[in-house]
Amino acid sequence: MIYIIPKPTDTPGDNSTSMVMDALTKMGEPYKVLDLSSVDPFNLPVTDATIWACGIKQDGVQFELLQALELENRVINSTKAIAACASKVVTTARLFNIGAPSPATCFTNDRKVLQKFVDEHDGRAVYKPVYGFDGNGIYMFHSADEVKEEPPFYVQECVKNDRDFRIFVIGNKAVGAIQRVSDHLTHNIHQGGCGTAIEIPKEMAE
Ligand SMILES: Nc1ncnc2c1ncn2[C@@H]1O[C@H](COP(=O)(O)OP(=O)(O)OP(=O)(O)O)[C@@H](O)[C@H]1O
Ligand SMILES: [Mg+2]
Structure with missing residues (x-):
């Protein structure tokens, strides 16, 4: 059952x-x-x-x-x-660990380190709650002062982002994919994104 x-x-x-x-x-x-x-x-x-x-x-x-x-x-x-x-920290650590492509990421308690990361990435970054989901609490910022949350801070380089892909994996095999599109930063369905089934992009299947 x-x-x-x-x-x-x-x-x-x-x-x-x-x-x-x-x-x-x-x-x-x-x-x-x-x-x-x-x-x-x-x-x-x-x-x-x-x-x-x-x-x-x-x-x-x-x-x-x-x-x-x-x-x-x-x-x-x-x-x-x-x-x-x-945990986005663990997920990201695992991605870096196997050499999978991932946006540059910073995890710190220190606002000075946060500001340095922003300065090194074209003066902007994306804040994400470590245990966040459904796109909640994610936003772009341009200075450490704009981040009102308490530490720790998990922030990422802002990457080109016109859609979001989700690849479904069973065991070690990619078996399906959807893409989600919206006209704002977070393309999650919960944030108003529109999802459609797509062929699994080859580089993502690997
Ligand atoms: N580094 C980034 N640069 C630009 N946009 C981003 C970045 N990280 C996230 N986004 C946008 O925010 C959306 C949600 O991000 P993400 O998938 O990391 O978190 P989540 O959906 O809240 O959590 P999870 O997928 O772990 O359940 C992404 O689909 C993307 O649209
Ligand atoms: Mg997501």
Whole structure:
């Protein structure tokens, strides 16, 4: 049996959980919904199942519950993968580690270092919350004074950005891609971007 944990930030216009459910129904694959808030980590409600986490709340509770469920179930994506993707610092460190192309990035507590990074990158940079998602809290700035958030600061060189690509990977294989387009900085669907399925660009498949 597949148990689906719905993505908490789904909206009627951007509902990835219902797309997963529709696809499973089309395939004739049975599933149930698992309400994470009802899970007792010391008395697991399901074992030997596949648990498909479409999303979880960053509330200090749900990630722990998922780790407990993983003791007796196959959790997709694994909590290790979720942790790596949740932190932009870890994601970026991993990209640099394997030599994958990535915008220049700075992670610091120090506003002077922040200003130096801006000065070295044409007088502008993009601020992103370390554990951000759906494009929330991302903005371009031109001086460290404009950044009102508390440290630490994760900022990136501003790269050419007329669209956003998402490549879907199963195991080590790229199996699908979408692009999202909007007329502002963040092209996420949650920020009003328009998504379409595309052929996987060759360099991204690799
Ligand atoms: N360095 C950058 N330069 C220009 N635009 C950027 C940069 N980083 C992000 N953006 C814009 O902001 C959007 C969201 O950024 P990003 O994908 O890094 O964060 P997120 O969607 O909030 O989180 P995640 O993808 O990790 O769930 C990108 O799709 C892109 O449109
Ligand atoms: Mg994104």
